[in-house]
Amino acid sequence: MPQDLPAAARVALLRALRRFRLPRLPLVRHLLLAVAGGVLLFVITLELSPFDNYELGQIAAYAIAIAGLSLLTGVNGQISLGHGAFMAVGAYTLAELQAHQSVNFVLQLLAATAVAAAAGLVIAVPATRLQGPYLAGMTLLLALALPSLSDRYSSFFGGDQGLPATAPGAPGSLDPQRWLAWLQILAALVVLVLLANLLDSRFGRAFRAVRDDEVAAATLGIHVARTKVTAFMVSAACAGLAGALVALSTGVVSTGEFPLSLSIFLLAGMVIGGAGTLMGAWWGAIAVVYLPNQWSQSLAGAFHLGHLVSANLAVIIFGAALVLVMLLAPAGIQGALRWAAGRLAAWAVAGRGGGNVSKQERQDGHDGAVPALGDGGRPDPIRSTGGRGGA
Amino acid sequence: MSRLHHGRAGSEAGSGAGSRAYRLVAAGAAAAIVVSGLTAVAGPAGAAASSGVTSTSVTIGATVPLTGPASPGYDEIAPAMNAVFGWVNAHGGVHGRKIRYVYLDDGYNPSVTATETRKLVLQNGVFATVGSLGTPTQTAVQSYLNAEKVPQLFVESGCNCWSNPRDPWTTGWQPPYTVDGKLLGAYIRSHFAGEKVGYLYQDDEFGQDVVKGLDMEIPRSQVVSRQTYDVATLAGPLSNQMAALQAAGAKVVVLATVPAATALALLPAALIGYKPQFVVDAVGADPPTVGPLLSSFTRKGGGSAALATAAVGLLDGMITNAYLPPENDASDPWIQVSKKLLADYAPSVWSTYGLDGNTEYGVALAYTFVQALQAAGRNLTRQGVMAAIAHSAKQFATPGLVPLSYSSSVHFGYEGGEIVQVSASAPPIVTPTGTFPGFTVLTPVERTSPGKGPVVASKGRESKPPAKLVRTA
Numbered sequence: 001m002p003q004d005l006p007a008a009a010r011v012a013l014l015r016a017l018r019r020f021r022l023p024r025l026p027l028v029r030h031l032l033l034a035v036a037g038g039v040l041l042f043v044i045t046l047e048l049s050p051f052d053n054y055e056l057g058q059i060a061a062y063a064i065a066i067a068g069l070s071l072l073t074g075v076n077g078q079i080s081l082g083h084g085a086f087m088a089v090g091a092y093t094l095a096e097l098q099a100h101q102s103v104n105f106v107l108q109l110l111a112a113t114a115v116a117a118a119a120g121l122v123i124a125v126p127a128t129r130l131q132g133p134y135l136a137g138m139t140l141l142l143a144l145a146l147p148s149l150s151d152r153y154s155s156f157f158g159g160d161q162g163l164p165a166t167a168p169g170a171p172g173s174l175d176p177q178r179w180l181a182w183l184q185i186l187a188a189l190v191v192l193v194l195l196a197n198l199l200d201s202r203f204g205r206a207f208r209a210v211r212d213d214e215v216a217a218a219t220l221g222i223h224v225a226r227t228k229v230t231a232f233m234v235s236a237a238c239a240g241l242a243g244a245l246v247a248l249s250t251g252v253v254s255t256g257e258f259p260l261s262l263s264i265f266l267l268a269g270m271v272i273g274g275a276g277t278l279m280g281a282w283w284g285a286i287a288v289v290y291l292p293n294q295w296s297q298s299l300a301g302a303f304h305l306g307h308l309v310s311a312n313l314a315v316i317i318f319g320a321a322l323v324l325v326m327l328l329a330p331a332g333i334q335g336a337l338r339w340a341a342g343r344l345a346a347w348a349v350a351g352r353g354g355g356n357v358s359k360q361e362r363q364d365g366h367d368g369a370v371p372a373l374g375d376g377g378r379p380d381p382i383r384s385t386g387g388r389g390g391a
Numbered sequence: 392m393s394r395l396h397h398g399r400a401g402s403e404a405g406s407g408a409g410s411r412a413y414r415l416v417a418a419g420a421a422a423a424i425v426v427s428g429l430t431a432v433a434g435p436a437g438a439a440a441s442s443g444v445t446s447t448s449v450t451i452g453a454t455v456p457l458t459g460p461a462s463p464g465y466d467e468i469a470p471a472m473n474a475v476f477g478w479v480n481a482h483g484g485v486h487g488r489k490i491r492y493v494y495l496d497d498g499y500n501p502s503v504t505a506t507e508t509r510k511l512v513l514q515n516g517v518f519a520t521v522g523s524l525g526t527p528t529q530t531a532v533q534s535y536l537n538a539e540k541v542p543q544l545f546v547e548s549g550c551n552c553w554s555n556p557r558d559p560w561t562t563g564w565q566p567p568y569t570v571d572g573k574l575l576g577a578y579i580r581s582h583f584a585g586e587k588v589g590y591l592y593q594d595d596e597f598g599q600d601v602v603k604g605l606d607m608e609i610p611r612s613q614v615v616s617r618q619t620y621d622v623a624t625l626a627g628p629l630s631n632q633m634a635a636l637q638a639a640g641a642k643v644v645v646l647a648t649v650p651a652a653t654a655l656a657l658l659p660a661a662l663i664g665y666k667p668q669f670v671v672d673a674v675g676a677d678p679p680t681v682g683p684l685l686s687s688f689t690r691k692g693g694g695s696a697a698l699a700t701a702a703v704g705l706l707d708g709m710i711t712n713a714y715l716p717p718e719n720d721a722s723d724p725w726i727q728v729s730k731k732l733l734a735d736y737a738p739s740v741w742s743t744y745g746l747d748g749n750t751e752y753g754v755a756l757a758y759t760f761v762q763a764l765q766a767a768g769r770n771l772t773r774q775g776v777m778a779a780i781a782h783s784a785k786q787f788a789t790p791g792l793v794p795l796s797y798s799s800s801v802h803f804g805y806e807g808g809e810i811v812q813v814s815a816s817a818p819p820i821v822t823p824t825g826t827f828p829g830f831t832v833l834t835p836v837e838r839t840s841p842g843k844g845p846v847v848a849s850k851g852r853e854s855k856p857p858a859k860l861v862r863t864a
Contacts, residue, residue, distance in 0.1 A: 049513065049514070050513040051509060051510055051513035051514040054506075054509055054513065147623075151621065151623055151624065159527075159595060160501075160526075160527040160595055160622075160623065161501070161526070161527040161530055161531070161596070162501055162502075162527065162531065164531075164534065166534075177513065249505075250502050250505035250506065250531075251505055251531065251532070251534070251535050252501050252502060252505055252531035252532075254500075254501045254502060254527065254531070256500035256501055256502050256503070257500075257501075257502035293506065308458055
């Protein structure tokens, strides 16, 4: 504990913590963190096997979807149980575009994002009148309606077979899985920087205000309905882009890819990762990609359970994890990490015996020691960044 | 408030603390880039030609529905294949290589197939996929496997899509559904000339391909009603469709249905007293598969146990096509060998299902693959096995009633069969799940292509299992 470390080490650690400052400008700070994260992930992709790169790329894609959902549910307080449907909208847009036009894949992704945003607008306008469980029910309808819609209009949706989705070819002799992972990671970083800036802007403050108290927000001059619609559209656009990227990974778009359980897993992943945070989207995405397949199969194999059990194990584990997280760490994995980092910084600061450390420095030590991507590391003028998980 | 923030940033821009942080991060990023440059190796894409092959083993993979609504029946095939591989491995393998068969569950979901197939290719490094099941599932990965030059062998589906020049690494195995349709259609045309015919078919590639074949043989004017059903929403008896067929006066009803749908067609027809001549495609006509479904659906519908047992009798008189020897033909040496292999090397499948249509299918497919491995020679490569199939498969000894059709231009396996009829007077099919009426053979073996050609008689097939793969008593 503090008394055990020699005084010199404590002073050095404190000095390092005090010196380490992320830039104050949100855009620069986010870009810097994104570049650092990008370089780290790039190095990781070079070390991974092709199949692991395939999974890493999927993690990046799902992180986009979960980040958007996190914005909608964690920051704006609207629950959506139908984000799988927006992913489907993005994926089918990409597939149809590939089938009927030949455009650059970047344009394909932008089109998928735009169409999903439009779908989000269509759903969001009536949804502004609904709250809590009623909104959840409406979004649930979305997720349930999709398979039936695609059966009814099977010529458009490709029926059981689905539609093919071709990924852009890798240049030269580059491993195609690695190349695709780079594209997906790049997209994820771009989206996360944009979302982080959005959350640090007046939009982000409006989202939080509407979440916490609609009436108070209205008295402050915030247009509640417009704010809610904006949040919905942004999150739907994220989900659409994610769906298109996942489609590029798997090479096929079919309704089997977007069952109801996907929407539930996205929500569970968001909660487990940390609702309202953007880094939490990565932890949630890891859970969503690995849990239903590898981890369930390994677990079932370890206990010698049959295929019938392992196929359903994912849902059970997600449910159990959700309960545990809500009981023990409501702010999810990212919240727990932040808490741990905060404790570390507090320990380092407190170790000096309190005399020479001013209150300002102690607070700065907190802020500076915990760089967080998005959700604004600084105190919110309207409400502190408690990261309450919405309704 | 934002101006305040900007002001603070401006004043700190050049200060020691801020620029120190920038330097730290910049240095870290530079170091990472240098490290990555040193370690970056853009390796050659795709697997080597001998991936999955060692001097003592060859690893093959497949994705099959072990769980989910498509799994009943189909989950027996891969374990049955392992019976043949088990025997081969116990006797030294093929050219000294033991066969390792890795089959993963895809739940008949094409996107799971996409992931699991990539796992097989990238993680397990399989030599080829052998016996993967399903049309939507395998079309989802067909272009991927062909791009990666991984053989997609003996797909368990009758789609016409497995033999096309764009996908040279893919082969089918069972007869294309259009061939089934032509064989059944030719029989109807010659034995039910002038009778009104109705169709009930699954509204997807399977059903549509069978109908394509039927229409090539049966005159359009003879077909008075065409009914469909959707397999995804199949939940109850197809009473509407059967009533419509009865109202149209169809004396012959052709079913292109999966086993569950066959049962859900036979039951309501019996209830309304409609007794046409049922002609059912092989996919949904196996008595040990359809019989239990008839019983369980009767029980679910509120019938008594006696009624449920009697429901199996609805199979009596059903006409179907067969490309493998009938399971009740105890004198056929292939049937005897298949039973022995299953009993000795797949005891759990044998004790649960015995020799039914699915396990017989698995044994026959495994025979085909083992012979392909033998023909490919000691120096085993992916191109080698494709070439072996194209050049030698016509001489392979398999349980099939027709010889395999593989050539450099044709990637279909069996393209023919015989017409058989389920008959209570024939020796029954006895399995651990029950005793079911067996088949009598109605026609000699015929063959045809999925295209416009006629149905012609076929030469006899290899009637004995070859000595190398025969188990002594």
